[in-house]
Amino acid sequence: MSTKLPKVPVVIVGMGWAGGIIASELTKAGLKVVGLERGKARSTQDYSMGHDELRFQHRTELMQDLSKETITSRNNSKTRALPMRHYGTFIVGDGIGGAGSHWNGQTYRFLPYDFEIKTLTEKRYGKNKIKKGYTVQDWGMTYDELEPYYDTFEKMAGISGETVELYGKRSNPYPTGPMLKTPIMEEFEKATKKLGYKPYILPSGNLSENYTNPDGISRSACQYCAYCENFGCEYGAKADPVVTVIPVAKQTGNLDLRTHSNVTKIVNDGQKATGVIYVNTLTGEEFEQPAEVVVIASYVFNNVRLLLNSNLGKPYDPQTGAGAVGKNYAYQISAGGSTLFFDNKEFNLYGGAGALGIEIAEFTGDNFDHTNENFIHGAGIRTTQYGDRPIAVNRVPNGTASWGSEFKKQSIKYANSTFPVKIQGASLPHQQNYLDLDPTYKDAYGMPLLRMTYDYTEQDKEMVKYMSKVTRNIAENIGPDHIETSEEQAPFNVNKDTNTHNTGGVIMGADPQTSAVNSYLQMWDAENVFVAGASAFPHNSCFNPTGTLGALSYRAAEGIIRYMKDGGSLV
Amino acid sequence: MSENENQKVDHHLKSRRTFLKNSGLTVGGIVLGGAVANLLGVNTGGSSEHVHTSPQEPVSYPNEALMFFTMDQYRLTAAAAERIFPKDELGPGAIELNVAIYIDHQLASPWGANVKDYMQGPFYSPDQLQGTQLRLLRKDLFLLGLEGLDKYSNKKFKKNFIELEVNEQDEVLTDFESGEKYKLSGISSSHFFSMLRTLTIEGAYADPLYGGNKEMKGWKMRKYPGSYMSYTNDIQSNSFVEKKPQSLNSHMGH
Numbered sequence: 004m005s006t007k008l009p010k011v012p013v014v015i016v017g018m019g020w021a022g023g024i025i026a027s028e029l030t031k032a033g034l035k036v037v038g039l040e041r042g043k044a045r046s047t048q049d050y051s052m053g054h055d056e057l058r059f060q061h062r063t064e065l066m067q068d069l070s071k072e073t074i075t076s077r078n079n080s081k082t083r084a085l086p087m088r089h090y091g092t093f094i095v096g097d098g099i100g101g102a103g104s105h106w107n108g109q110t111y112r113f114l115p116y117d118f119e120i121k122t123l124t125e126k127r128y129g130k131n132k133i134k135k136g137y138t139v140q141d142w143g144m145t146y147d148e149l150e151p152y153y154d155t156f157e158k159m160a161g162i163s164g165e166t167v168e169l170y171g172k173r174s175n176p177y178p179t180g181p182m183l184k185t186p187i188m189e190e191f192e193k194a195t196k197k198l199g200y201k202p203y204i205l206p207s208g209n210l211s212e213n214y215t216n217p218d219g220i221s222r223s224a225c226q227y228c229a230y231c232e233n234f235g236c237e238y239g240a241k242a243d244p245v246v247t248v249i250p251v252a253k254q255t256g257n258l259d260l261r262t263h264s265n266v267t268k269i270v271n272d273g274q275k276a277t278g279v280i281y282v283n284t285l286t287g288e289e290f291e292q293p294a295e296v297v298v299i300a301s302y303v304f305n306n307v308r309l310l311l312n313s314n315l316g317k318p319y320d321p322q323t324g325a326g327a328v329g330k331n332y333a334y335q336i337s338a339g340g341s342t343l344f345f346d347n348k349e350f351n352l353y354g355g356a357g358a359l360g361i362e363i364a365e366f367t368g369d370n371f372d373h374t375n376e377n378f379i380h381g382a383g384i385r386t387t388q389y390g391d392r393p394i395a396v397n398r399v400p401n402g403t404a405s406w407g408s409e410f411k412k413q414s415i416k417y418a419n420s421t422f423p424v425k426i427q428g429a430s431l432p433h434q435q436n437y438l439d440l441d442p443t444y445k446d447a448y449g450m451p452l453l454r455m456t457y458d459y460t461e462q463d464k465e466m467v468k469y470m471s472k473v474t475r476n477i478a479e480n481i482g483p484d485h486i487e488t489s490e491e492q493a494p495f496n497v498n499k500d501t502n503t504h505n506t507g508g509v510i511m512g513a514d515p516q517t518s519a520v521n522s523y524l525q526m527w528d529a530e531n532v533f534v535a536g537a538s539a540f541p542h543n544s545c546f547n548p549t550g551t552l553g554a555l556s557y558r559a560a561e562g563i564i565r566y567m568k569d570g571g572s573l574v
Numbered sequence: 575m576s577e578n579e580n581q582k583v584d585h586h587l588k589s590r591r592t593f594l595k596n597s598g599l600t601v602g603g604i605v606l607g608g609a610v611a612n613l614l615g616v617n618t619g620g621s622s623e624h625v626h627t628s629p630q631e632p633v634s635y636p637n638e639a640l641m642f643f644t645m646d647q648y649r650l651t652a653a654a655a656e657r658i659f660p661k662d663e664l665g666p667g668a669i670e671l672n673v674a675i676y677i678d679h680q681l682a683s684p685w686g687a688n689v690k691d692y693m694q695g696p697f698y699s700p701d702q703l704q705g706t707q708l709r710l711l712r713k714d715l716f717l718l719g720l721e722g723l724d725k726y727s728n729k730k731f732k733k734n735f736i737e738l739e740v741n742e743q744d745e746v747l748t749d750f751e752s753g754e755k756y757k758l759s760g761i762s763s764s765h766f767f768s769m770l771r772t773l774t775i776e777g778a779y780a781d782p783l784y785g786g787n788k789e790m791k792g793w794k795m796r797k798y799p800g801s802y803m804s805y806t807n808d809i810q811s812n813s814f815v816e817k818k819p820q821s822l823n824s825h826m827g828h
C-alpha cells in the first residue's frame with residue numbers, strides 16, 4: 004500500500020541535466036516542484052578521492068546499480084533478449100546530477116540539417132535516397148527555432164569553444180574561449196589544414212577560464228587533471244547539474260528534492276496523469292505523489308520504460324510501424340577510426356580533459372556530397388585527449404599477444420606514444436531497432452525491464468567504410484611509424500561497444516501519428532506529461548547529445564510554465 | 575636506492591633463491607617476492623639487513639595479508655599472474671607488484687560477490703554478442719579457475735601449476751584462454767582467464783590503496799604520474815614531462 008502525499012504543482016522524475024534544468028527554470032518562475040531521484044545526493048566533496056581509476060571507471064561507482072535494474076538486449080527480434088548483467092556499454096547515470104556528473108562535457112549543437120533531415124535529403128537527392136526500412140523523419144521544429152535555447156544552455160554551462168562556419172548560425176559566440184591546444188592536437192591541425200580542412204577545437208563543458216553564469220554561479224577553470232570522463236570534477240570546472248542548475252533551484256526555496264526515490268509508475272487514466280508512485284530505495288516504503296504536471300526526465304531508457312509500464316502513449320509496433328513509444332531508438336557510430344603509433348616520440352598523454360580535442364566539420368551531416376554514397380549524414384573526425392589511464396589504455400599493435408612478456412613490453416613502450424584519429428558518426432533509425440518491455444526479466448521493484456532490439460544497419464556499415472578512409476588519410480598525413488585502421492563495422496556487442504549516446508524512444512515531431520511528444524516535449528496523448536531527454540531525438544546526429552537535450556529542456560520548461568497558466572496543447 | 579644497496583639486495587635474493595629452491599618454494603621458476611616469503615614464515619634476513627643499510631624508515635605494509643585466499647591459492651594466483659605480467663628488464667612483474675594481494679582483496683570485496691550486477695534469473699546461455707550470463711559469483715569462479723589450473727596441469731604435465739616450467743605454465747594458460755580444452759564445472763575456462771588477465775592489469779596499475787602496484791612501481795614503469803591536481807602547465811609541452819608518481823594517499827592532507 005502506498006502513502007498518498009499532498010498534491011503539488013509539478014513532480015519531476017530524475018535529476019540529471021534534463022530534470023535539473025527544468026527544476027531550475029520552474030522554481031525560478033515561482034512554481035513549487037518536487038524532484039524525485041532514485042540515487043543519492045552529491046557534491047564536489049564526493050570527489051576529493053576522485054582520481055581513482057579503479058573505483059570510478061572500472062567499478063563504475065557513480066553509475067546505476069545494475070543489481071536493481073538493467074536493460075535486456077538482443078541484436079534482432081528473432082533472438083531472446085538477455086540482461087546486461089554487468090557494465091559493458093551504456094554506463095547509465097544515477098544520483099543527483101545523473102550522468103551530467105561523470106560525462107565528458109563535449110557540448111555540441113545539432114545541425115540545421117538534422118532538424119529537417121527527411122525534407123532536406125529528399126530535396127537534394129530525391130525520394131529514394133532514404134532507403135526502405137529507415138524511419139528517418141523531421142523533428143517538427145527547425146534549428147533556428149531551437150537556437151535561442153542552445154544559447155541559454157551554453158551560457159548556463161559556460162561552454163568553451165570557437166564558431167564553426169559549417170555549422171548552424173549562432174546568435175552569440177561561445178561564452179568562454181576554446182580549450183588549450185596540445186601537441187597531438189597540433190599534429191591533427193597541421194595534417195587536416197594541409198588537406199584543406201578547417202579544424203576547430205571541440206566545444207567544451209570543461210571551462211577554459213573562470214566563469215560566472217547568468218544565474219550568478221561562479222566556477223573555476225579546468226586543470227586538465229585527466230580524471231574527467233567517468234569521474235566527477237572536484238573543482239566544479241566541469242559543467243554538472245550539481246554545480247549549476249540544482250543549487251539555483253534549491254536557492255529559490257521552491258524545490259523539494261527527494262533522493263533514494265525510485266519512481267515505478269505514472270498514475271494516469273489514459274488522458275492525463277494524476278501523479279507518480281515511488282519507492283524509497285532504502286526503506287522500501289511506497290508513496291503516491293499527486294501532481295498537476297508530471298515531468299519524466301529519467302534518461303532515455305527509463306523514459307520509455309516508465310511510459311510503457313504505465314500504459315501511457317501508444318507502444319511502437321515494429322511490424323506495422325504504428326505507435327511511437329519505443330520507436331526510433333538510435334545510438335552512435337564509432338568504428339572507422341585510426342590509431343597512430345610512434346616509436347620514438349612521447350606525448351604528455353597522462354594529462355587531458357573530457358572535452359579536450361580537435362575536429363573537422365567537413366564530413367558532418369550533409370556538408371559533403373552523398374550522391375554516390377550508400378549512406379546519408381556523416382561523422383565528426385577528431386583527435387581527443389582525455390588523459391590515458393593505465394588500466395584502461397594499453398594500445399598495442401595488432402598481432403601483439405594480449406598477455407605475457409610481449410604484451411607487457413609493447414603496452415609499456417607505447418604507453419605515452421599513441422593517439423587516435425577517430426569518428427563520431429550519426430546513427431539513423433531503422434524500423435527493426437526499437438525499445439519495448441522485456442517479457443521475462445524484472446527490476447528490484449517487480450517492474451519489467453526495458454528490452455532493446457538493436458544492431459548496426461547497412462547505412463552504418465557504409466558510413467564506417469567511407470570514414471575509415473578519411474581517418475586513414477589524416478593519420479598518414481600526420482605520419483606516425485605505424486597506423487591501424489578499423490575498416491568495418493562489426494555487429495553490435497553489448498559487452499564491448501561502449502558509448503553513452505542512446506537516443507529516441509519518445510520522439511518529438513509535428514504529427515501525433517508518428518511521434519510521441521511535440522516540440523515542447525509535451526505528450527500528444529497526455530497533455531500534462533512532459534518527457535525530457537535525448538529520448539526525444541528522432542535520430543542521433545554525429546555529435547554528443549547533451550547540448551541538444553539541454554536546449555530542448557529549456558524549451559520544455561518554457562512550455563510547462565505556459566501550460567500551468569493556460570493548459571491545453573502547446574502547439 | 576644506491577648501487578651498493580642494490581648489490582646487497584641481489585645478494586640476499588641469491589641466498590633466498592637457494593633457500594627457496596631447496597625447499598621447493600619457487601613459483602613457476604620465479605623466486606617469490608618478499609611478501610610471499612614473509613607470509614611463508616621464511617626469514618631470509620633480507621628485511622632486517624635492509625633496515626640497517628637504509629637511511630630511510632622501514633616501510634610496513636599491514637595490508638600485505640590475506641582476506642580471502644588460502645596460502646596455496648595465493649601462491650597459485652601469484653604464479654599465474656606473473657605469467658600474465660612477468661618481471662623483465664623494464665621492471666617488476668605481478669609478484670613484485672603485489673598483484674595477488676590486490677586480487678585477494680578484490681575478491682573479498684562486494685565486487686567479488688557481484689553486489690552491483692544484475693543477478694536475477696533465468697540464466698540462459700548467451701549468443702556471442704550478449705555478454706556473460708553466469709549465475710556464479712566472481713569469487714567462486716576464481717576459485718574454480720585456480721582449482722582448474724592445477725587439475726589441468728596435472729592432466730597435461732602430471733604436476734601442479736606452480737611446479738611447472740614457465741613455458742608449460744604458458745601452455746596451460748593459453749589453453750585456458752581459448753576455453754576449448756578444459757571446462758570448469760561446465761563453464762568455459764576463458765571466463766576465468768579473462769578475469770585473471772583483467773585483475774592482473776588492474777593490480778599492476780590501480781592506486782596502491784588497493785594493495786597492488788606496490789610503491790607505484792607499475793606506474794613508474796610507464797612514466798604514469800598517478801594523481802596530480804593539475805596538468806595545465808605541462809599539457810602543451812612539446813617534450814615529455816616526467817613526473818614523480820603520487821598516489822591518492824597524497825590527497826589525505828597530511
Ligand SMILES: Cc1cc2nc3c(=O)[nH]c(=O)nc-3n(C[C@H](O)[C@H](O)[C@H](O)COP(=O)(O)OP(=O)(O)OC[C@H]3O[C@@H](n4cnc5c(N)ncnc54)[C@H](O)[C@@H]3O)c2cc1C
Nearest residue numbers: 017019020021041097101102107108109266301547548549
Ligand atoms: C561517461 C559518459 C560520458 C559522456 N560524455 C558526454 C559528452 O561529452 N557530451 C555529451 O553531450 N554527452 C555525454 N554523455 C551523455 C550525457 O551524460 C547524457 O546525455 C546526459 O547527462 C543525459 O541527461 P539526462 O538528464 O537526460 O539523463 P541522466 O543524466 O541519466 O539523468 C537521469 C536521472 O534520472 C534518474 N532516474 C532514472 N530512473 C529513475 C526512476 N525510475 N526514478 C527516479 N529517478 C530515476 C537517474 O538516477 C538519473 O539521475 C556522457 C555520458 C557518460 C556516461
Ligand code: SF4
Nearest residue numbers: 209225226228231236
Ligand atoms: S579535466 Fe578539467 S573539468 Fe575534467 S575533472 Fe579535471 S579539472 Fe574538472
